[in-house]
Amino acid sequence: MSEPAPDSVRRRAARVSSGQALFGALAATIKLLRWLLLGLVAVYLGSGITRVAPNEDALVYRLGQLQREVHPPGLCFALPPPIDRVVKVPTRTQHEVFLNAWAPEETAAAPANPPAANAAPPPPQIPASLLAVLPAANVGLAANAVPAGKGLHPVFDGYTLTGDANIVQARLTLRYRITDPFAYVAAAPAATLPALLDALVTDAATQALARMKIDDALGSGVEGFRTRVRQQAQERCDALRLGVEIVAFEVNAIAPPQATAAAFADVTSAQVESRTTLEQARTYRAQTMPRAESEAFRTRRQATADARELVTRARGEAASFLALLAEHRASPALVEARLRAETFEYVLPRVKTKTLVPGDGGQFNLYLREVK
Secondary structure, three states: OOOOHHHHHHHHHHHHHHHHHHHHHHHHHHHHHHHHHHHHHHHHOOOOOOEOOOOOEEEEEOOOOOOOOOOOOEEEEEHHHHHHHEEOOOOOOOOOEEEEEOOOOOOOOOOOOOOOOOOOOOOOOOOOOHHHHHHHHHHHHOOOOOOOOOOOOOOOOOOOOOOOOOEEEEEEEEEEEOHHHHHHHHHOOOOHHHHHHHHHOOOOHHHHHOOOHHHHOOOHHHHHHHHHHHHHHHHHHHHHOOOOOEEEEEEEEEEEEHHHHHHHHHHHHHHHHHHHHHHHHHHHHHHHHHHHHHHHHHHHHHHHHHHHHHHHHHHHHHHHHHHHHHHHHOOOOHHHHHHHHHHHHHHHHHHEEEEEEEEEEEEEEEEEEEEE
């Protein structure tokens, strides 16, 4: 019968068993770390895949260099950062910019407890952005320059001038779309492009209004103003290679300042009244002139006919008188007797009472009474 194993043998067996268990755990850990590392590598390599929305195109910067390829909507397969950088450009979207440089300051909400009627109006609050750029000496002047509702405030109220030195305020809207994504990303950062377009279009609108009269700006010239501003703004965008197309330039509102609205309304009413009176005068002229011309033509024709008749009658009477004169010169007594007989023949039927009175030498004198 064998003897039991000594303690050293048992300890050696225990160490071998624990070493094998430790080696197995280490091998499993290494295997797990290997799979985890492979997963991290796969995730890192897949991080370059970017989804491009239907209204976008994607551009790729590789090691800081822009690649000349446009990736359409869908999945964009690129290398992971920092090797590649994907920039999405919304080329299929209309962008809108509100131009409020000339817009009047919005009236604040009415307070819960309105001030008394004789109380002084509170001074306007200066925004923090303006406090940062205004000199300290001008802050008080800006706050108290013009009371609210009494005129144009030099800080809060925007305005511009027309060609005939009239003040107008306006709210404008610009709509544009991106046509060249390469020029768009190279021209300016996306965050600053709306401000750049705002400045470009506002400058173009300022120059266009400086060539217009106030009546055209507030009336029939608005369409031409929109067209000129859009064309000039597009030319400047093309010159700066911004890669955008001006789709529309809209004038939401254009009017004189509130402080002068009543005066402009009176002027407009007077202009409308003058145009109405002028149109009425033109209508009256259009109705009267043909009638007057027709009456004048008829009067001239009648005068011509009467003149011809009178001349003809005068010539006939003159010829008859000259013929009678010739006969009278040849035989005065005969002509006078004939004229007297013709006169009696004409006069006697027209009298009611006839009296024959014998005269000297046996002649009768004729007295006529109650001649009609």
